[in-house]
Amino acid sequence: MNIWVTNDIIKWSLRLCCRRFPWKRTSIPVLASIKDSSLSRNGFTGFWGGRMNQSCLYGTLSTTRFYSYGEKHNEGLKDGNSLATENSLSTDELNKTTSEQSQRTSPFLELLRRCSSPSDVLDLTSKYAPTNRQISQCLSRMWFSTKKMSDEQRRYELQLMFEHPEFENLLQRATRSIQYMGNEDVAYSLLSVVNLGVAQHSRVIQTFLRTCQERLNDFDEKALSMLASVLERMKASQNVNALKEGMRLVVEVRLPEIQNVLTLQTMMRLLGRDAPRELRQKLERKALSMTDQFSLPNAQHMTFIMAAVGFHSKPLLKVCSDKIKENLHHIPFNILYNVMQSYKELLYRDTDLLTSISDHVASTFDIWTDKQLVFFLSAFKDLLFCPTSLMEPYTEKVIANPDALTLKHLMSVLASYSSLNYDLRHQRQAFLDSLSHALISYLPKMSELELLKAAYYLCGMNHFPSALLEQLLSSSTLEQLASTSLTKSKERMFQRVDICLRLDRPPLPQPLIVPPSVLGSPTPNPSVNPRLSNSLQSVLADQANATLQEMLVVENFYIIDAVVTKPLPNQPCVTETSSVSPAESSQRIAVIYTPNSSYCFGTSQPRGPLALQIRHLKFLGYTPVLVTEELLQSLSEEEMTEKLRGLIFPEDASETQPQVGHVES
Numbered sequence: 001m002n003i004w005v006t007n008d009i010i011k012w013s014l015r016l017c018c019r020r021f022p023w024k025r026t027s028i029p030v031l032a033s034i035k036d037s038s039l040s041r042n043g044f045t046g047f048w049g050g051r052m053n054q055s056c057l058y059g060t061l062s063t064t065r066f067y068s069y070g071e072k073h074n075e076g077l078k079d080g081n082s083l084a085t086e087n088s089l090s091t092d093e094l095n096k097t098t099s100e101q102s103q104r105t106s107p108f109l110e111l112l113r114r115c116s117s118p119s120d121v122l123d124l125t126s127k128y129a130p131t132n133r134q135i136s137q138c139l140s141r142m143w144f145s146t147k148k149m150s151d152e153q154r155r156y157e158l159q160l161m162f163e164h165p166e167f168e169n170l171l172q173r174a175t176r177s178i179q180y181m182g183n184e185d186v187a188y189s190l191l192s193v194v195n196l197g198v199a200q201h202s203r204v205i206q207t208f209l210r211t212c213q214e215r216l217n218d219f220d221e222k223a224l225s226m227l228a229s230v231l232e233r234m235k236a237s238q239n240v241n242a243l244k245e246g247m248r249l250v251v252e253v254r255l256p257e258i259q260n261v262l263t264l265q266t267m268m269r270l271l272g273r274d275a276p277r278e279l280r281q282k283l284e285r286k287a288l289s290m291t292d293q294f295s296l297p298n299a300q301h302m303t304f305i306m307a308a309v310g311f312h313s314k315p316l317l318k319v320c321s322d323k324i325k326e327n328l329h330h331i332p333f334n335i336l337y338n339v340m341q342s343y344k345e346l347l348y349r350d351t352d353l354l355t356s357i358s359d360h361v362a363s364t365f366d367i368w369t370d371k372q373l374v375f376f377l378s379a380f381k382d383l384l385f386c387p388t389s390l391m392e393p394y395t396e397k398v399i400a401n402p403d404a405l406t407l408k409h410l411m412s413v414l415a416s417y418s419s420l421n422y423d424l425r426h427q428r429q430a431f432l433d434s435l436s437h438a439l440i441s442y443l444p445k446m447s448e449l450e451l452l453k454a455a456y457y458l459c460g461m462n463h464f465p466s467a468l469l470e471q472l473l474s475s476s477t478l479e480q481l482a483s484t485s486l487t488k489s490k491e492r493m494f495q496r497v498d499i500c501l502r503l504d505r506p507p508l509p510q511p512l513i514v515p516p517s518v519l520g521s522p523t524p525n526p527s528v529n530p531r532l533s534n535s536l537q538s539v540l541a542d543q544a545n546a547t548l549q550e551m552l553v554v555e556n557f558y559i560i561d562a563v564v565t566k567p568l569p570n571q572p573c574v575t576e577t578s579s580v581s582p583a584e585s586s587q588r589i590a591v592i593y594t595p596n597s598s599y600c601f602g603t604s605q606p607r608g609p610l611a612l613q614i615r616h617l618k619f620l621g622y623t624p625v626l627v628t629e630e631l632l633q634s635l636s637e638e639e640m641t642e643k644l645r646g647l648i649f650p651e652d653a654s655e656t657q658p659q660v661g662h663v664e665s
Contacts, residue, residue, distance in 0.1 A: 108134060118142040118161035118196070126166045132177040136185035138170065139192035146196075158197060171204045178211050183219050186211055187226035194230050200237065209239040216246050224250070225263045228270040244270070252279055255286050261298045264290065265305050273309040284313045291319045299323035300335055307342035314348070321350040328360045333372050340379040349383055351602040358387035365393050373397075374409045377416040384607065386420040386600040395424060395431050402434035407442045410435065411453060418457040420600060421611045432458070436465040443471055448480045449490075456493040460608050462615070464506035472497075473512050482518065491520030496612070499557045503616050522556050529561060529593050531632060535640040536562050536591065539648060546649075554620065558613050562591040563622070564648050589648050590622035595629045 108128050115121045121142045130138055142161065146154050161167055174189060181189065190208040198205060212219075212227060219227065228247065234240050251267050258264050268283050275283070287302070294302070299320040306313065324331065324339060331339075336357065343349060361368060361376055368376070373394060380387045398405070398413065405413065414435065417424075424431050439454055446454070451472040458465060471477060481490065498514035500506075528550055540548050546566040553559055568587050598610040606614060606626075614624050625647050635643065 109137070112137060112141055115141055115145060117145050117157050118167075119157065119164055121145070122161065122164045122166040122170065125170050130173070132180045133182070133185060135170070135174050135177050136181060136189045136192075139174065139189050139196075143192040143195045161196070171198070175204050175207050178207060183215055183223040184226070186215065187219070187223045187230070191226055191230040194233055200234055200240075206239060209243060213239070213243055213246060216243070216250055219250070221258060221260055221263045225260075225266040228266045232270055244274075247271070248275065248279065252282065255282055258286065261290055261293050261295075262301075265298070265301055268311065269305045269309060273311075280311065284311075284316060287313075287316055288319070291316075294319065294323055296323060296327045296330065300331070300339060303339055303342045307345040310346075312346055312348070317343075317346065317348050318350070321353045325353045325356045328356060333368070333375075337372075337375055337379060340383065344379070344382045349385065349601050351385075354380070354383065354385045354387070354601070355389075358385075358390045361387075362389040362393055365390075370404055370409065374412050378412050381416040381419050384420075384597060384599075384601045386422055386603065386605060388422070391417075391420075391422050395422075395427055399427065399430050399434050402438040403441070405438050407445065407450070410438055410442070411450060414454060414457040418460045419608045421606060421608045432461065432463040436463070436468070440465065440467050443467060448472075448477050448484075451477060452481065452490060452493050452497075455497050459497050459500035459504075460612050462500075462504060464500070464504070464508065466508050469497075469501075469508070469512050470510075473514065478515065478518060486518060486520065488520070491518065494518045495520070495557055499555055499616065500612075503555070503619055522553070525551055525553060526559060527551075529632075531637070531640070532561060532591070532593055532627060535637060535644050536564070538637075538641045539645045540564065543649065554617070554622075558616065560590045560617075560622075561593045561627075564589040564591065566649070588622050590617050590624045591644075591648070592624055592626055593629070593632065594626050599628075 108124070108130065111124055111128075112121065112134070115124060121138050125138055146157055149157060171193070174193075178186060178189075186208065190205070190212065193205060193208070194200070224247065227243075231240060231244055231247070247267075248271055251271060258267070264283070264286060268287070271279065271283070302316065303320050303324075305311070306317065328336070340357070357376075358380070361373070365373075373390075376390065377387070377394065380390075436458070443451075451468065455468055455472050458468070486494075494514055498519060501512060501514065533550060536548060536550075540546050543566065546564055549563045549565075551559065551561065552563055565586050565588050592613070594606075594610060598607055599605060600607055610626075617624050627644070627647075631643070632640065
């Protein structure tokens with residue numbers, strides 16, 4: 001019983017000590033000057049390298065510190081009495097002693113957990129002398145305490161930290177104790193001081209970097225992962241570059257031993273962009289061998305990493321896409337949107353996943369905000385994918401309440417519908433009128449560039465709001481646009497507005513003309529596509545009544561790869577006495593080479609620019625024949641000749657011949 005009583009008394013005494021511990025932050029003015037003389041008694045002038053990175057502090061803190069880069073930068077930093085005791089201990093004895101100290105000083109750890117700011121931690125270390133391991137924990141706690149602060153509060157707290165007289169002493173202790181720290185503590189301490197904003201070229205960080213170089217072969221997966229995270233945040237320097245190169249060699253050797261997906265992803269993020277081709281392939285094979293361990297966060301994170309480092313692997317992206325597709329209902333908006341942005345950067349498109357996302361957003365349409373829906377449409381547009389299932393309910397939403405759209409969202413919606421050439425069917429007029437109504441309400445607030453973009457999008461959809469066009473083509477707007485120098489993209493937009501007004505001839509209250517001064521130079525003649533040209537010449541070799549013209553520029557805007565003029569079937573030959581004109585008795589076939597990007601992904605539906613060209617060429621009397629990039633690359637020259645013959649001269653083609661490519665009727 002006496003033993004139990006004694007234990008209870010000790011416990012209550014410790015609790016009482018914790019509660020009675022003086023726990024008030026030192027009151028230090030934010031902009032108080034640092035008295036370097038008080039810190040230089042032991043020769044520690046500028047130990048931590050001045051202020052934190054300038055981006056983290058206000059410009060009023062400009063005191064200059066001095067740094068040490070020498071081989072013997074640790075000379076003079078050690079207190080003789082304390083280090084004599086430390087050096088007398090072996091590593092095993094020290095670890096044992098540290099463990100015993102941790103148990104005896106558990107009140108310190110409890111108090112450390114209560115610290116809510118870096119200054120609280122520094123106040124604590126001024127009262128208690130932390131052990132080697134506790135120094136690492138103190139630095140980590142200082143960093144973690146700032147993570148959930150607002151930007152303004154974080155700046156204030158970090159200012160207090162750098163002005164705190166104990167901060168210099170803590171970093172001195174960290175440097176003296178680094179040789180007795182475990183590898184994980186070394187990596188975590190370096191990560192903490194870098195994230196706290198200590199200057200990268202300061203003595204404390206350089207000491208940690210050199211220690212990491214010496215111990216790199218002994219680092220386990222967790223320590224390597226933390227080291228990779230901190231190196232990613234650091235600027236290039238001699239020590240950083242050397243450590244990165246060392247990590248590359250270590251990772252390459254240990255790659256087969258890595259068992260943790262997150263560790264592998266950290267290595268990929270650090271080494272992926274700069275890694276040689278052979279190492280990138282090894283990383284890819286290792287990742288593919290671990291796909292059965294991928295959780296949903298792993299799949300999402302892998303997608304982000306691959307986009308960040310330009311690491312393109314279709315098999316790995318397919319695995320991630322399948323995992324994401326299976327768990328769409330558990331993914332919040334920001335993650336899903338970032339996944340789509342990553343696919344855009346990687347130029348990767350998965351029809352099944354994009355269709356599933358479209359269907360998912362459409363089926364949960366009411367839970368998304370207007371802003372989120374607009375962002376989804378914009379992401380689909382960037383991926384060249386037409387989300388039909390989503391655009392149908394969104395069209396109805398706009399028709400029902402067009403005034404809910406902000407100007408920014410309105411411009412984004414116009415860009416998406418114009419680019420994707422979505423078939424509005426019977427809702428077309430109501431939808432365009434709703435957009436025009438909303439747009440006109442913003443006319444007084446719109447900039448000249450916004451006016452031009454809005455006209456560019458709407459003219460492409462064969463819609464011509466007179467108020468918008470009149471304001472765009474007014475002398476004041478044109479002068480303002482001309483004064484800011486017309487870029488090629490602006491000239492191209494004006495050229496579209498011009499050709500739409502001339503060819504579509506909309507019924508406007510007054511005729512509107514785009515002045516030549518904003519149209520720029522004529523469209524240059526591009527080079528002939530040799531493969532397509534050879535095939536066309538072979539097709540026309542046995543057609544005496546047909547003629548071939550290559551690379552025509554029509555209306556000073558559209559480029560046609562080739563025009564084949566042939567007599568209409570069952571038409572009599574045109575003679576001098578004939579009453580039928582050559583134009584009426586012949587057919588002009590416009591052969592257009594179309595890259596894959598001219599179509600909505602996964603379909604044969606032309607996107608906005610190609611759809612507009614087809615519309616105008618038909619108006620001018622041409623019959624468009626589209627030769628896709630995929631078709632031209634997949635067939636031999638002989639096969640291509642036969643396919644073109646079937647498209648241009650269907651009356652001569654075999655009835656059993658399959659038709660590829662297509663004629664726009």
